[in-house]
Amino acid sequence: MKAPAFLSLKPEPPKYSPISTNHQEALGSALGLEGSIEKVINQTNWPLGFYRVQSQGLFIKVMLLSQFETENFAHQLESELISAKIPAQLGLIREFFISEKPYLAVIYPYFKVSFFNGDVVQIRSLGWILKQIHRVMHSSNLSVSTKTLWQERLLVWQKIMQSPDHPSIPIEAQNLIVRYKDTFKKTLQQPAQMIHGDLNFGNVIFMDENALVIDYENSYNTYLPVAVDLAMVIERFCLTAKSLVVAEQLMINFLSAYQIKRFDLADYLISTSYRSLLILCQVCEAGHKPVASEWQKFIKSIKQAEDLRGWLNQVLRNDVWLD
Ligand SMILES: Nc1ncnc2c1ncn2[C@@H]1O[C@H](COP(=O)(O)OP(=O)(O)O)[C@@H](O)[C@H]1O
Numbered sequence: 217m218k219a220p221a222f223l224s225l226k227p228e229p230p231k232y233s234p235i236s237t238n239h240q241e242a243l244g245s246a247l248g249l250e251g252s253i254e255k256v257i258n259q260t261n262w263p264l265g266f267y268r269v270q271s272q273g274l275f276i277k278v279m280l281l282s283q284f285e286t287e288n289f290a291h292q293l294e295s296e297l298i299s300a301k302i303p304a305q306l307g308l309i310r311e312f313f314i315s316e317k318p319y320l321a322v323i324y325p326y327f328k329v330s331f332f333n334g335d336v337v338q339i340r341s342l343g344w345i346l347k348q349i350h351r352v353m354h355s356s357n358l359s360v361s362t363k364t365l366w367q368e369r370l371l372v373w374q375k376i377m378q379s380p381d382h383p384s385i386p387i388e389a390q391n392l393i394v395r396y397k398d399t400f401k402k403t404l405q406q407p408a409q410m411i412h413g414d415l416n417f418g419n420v421i422f423m424d425e426n427a428l429v430i431d432y433e434n435s436y437n438t439y440l441p442v443a444v445d446l447a448m449v450i451e452r453f454c455l456t457a458k459s460l461v462v463a464e465q466l467m468i469n470f471l472s473a474y475q476i477k478r479f480d481l482a483d484y485l486i487s488t489s490y491r492s493l494l495i496l497c498q499v500c501e502a503g504h505k506p507v508a509s510e511w512q513k514f515i516k517s518i519k520q521a522e523d524l525r526g527w528l529n530q531v532l533r534n535d536v537w538l539d
């Protein structure tokens with residue numbers, strides 16, 4: 217169980233710094249790298265983390281070998297996307313050893329990353345691409361296993377929803393889990409399919425105006441209405457705008473590019489953050505303790521969705537964009 221990658225809803229692209237000579241030697245020889253290796257700063261758990269080798273134009277994610285199955289799944293899905301002419305990044309998966317311990321590396325071509333800049337053209341590109349991605353996911357054979365794994369995951373969550381009283385789960389989160397149980401269940405009853413499931417700021421990279429969606433590991437076991445992905449984009453890319461006027465413009469452009477009919481956005485926003493709270497609960501049950509700001513991010517988002525319910529309904533009622 218992996219905790220969310222970013223502490224804020226709007227993070228900056230990662231920064232790098234050189235690694236020690238020992239680490240350079242160990243990783244360099246294990247993976248056959250030649251140039252100087254740099255690591256994303258603030259990642260301490262050697263050798264896990266993200267690296268780049270600028271001289272070779274490589275970006276490398278080093279993980280535990282236990283992540284092989286999800287990484288391999290993501291790789292297969294990304295191959296299907298590329299076959300359907302949808303932009304995706306296809307890494308090379310390699311198993312390797314350091315100090316006799318096995319690890320997994322996914323090696324990609326390195327590119328200069330820029331995240332969403334608030335531009336209407338960019339959000340339209342994301343809406344359009346996401347529609348194509350959902351189409352591929354809907355008809356993919358990979359979704360058979362996704363559905364089974366999702367049902368298993370749901371059983372674990374149902375237990376948490378019944379009694380979210382683990383000592384590491386903040387009381388405020390426990391209360392919200394009880395209060396919004398029915399809202400979450402209601403959205404689960406809608407038609408579902410494999411979705412991306414983790415459309416955060418860091419998982420959509422922009423090359424000029426074109427969106428490139430990365431990080432499909434969550435699709436491995438996320439079988440939900442597409443509206444959950446849409447709500448996630450709206451929560452993170454639109455509602456974080458400077459004002460509601462700007463947020464409305466972004467939302468309308470995103471939804472019109474996706475071509476979605478009216479849906480109960482407030483409920484989906486709540487369910488999306490509710491799901492993130494459940495993931496944090498699972499992290500607690502696995503014996504870890506997420507930092508307070510992780511909980512707050514989603515607690516605030518649930519409250520915001522509730523506060524904005526009337527306004528959201530009004531924006532969506534104005535669905536002239538579908539003509
Ligand atoms: N090919 C790449 N080149 C440069 N940076 C990348 C590349 N792929 C990913 N990144 C950077 O690494 C970050 C995390 O990558 P991601 O695949 O989302 O890993 P995680 O599963 O840990 O979230 C991205 O937000 C992006 O900034």
Ligand SMILES: [Mg+2]
Binds near residue numbers: 221418419431
């Ligand atoms: Mg990511």
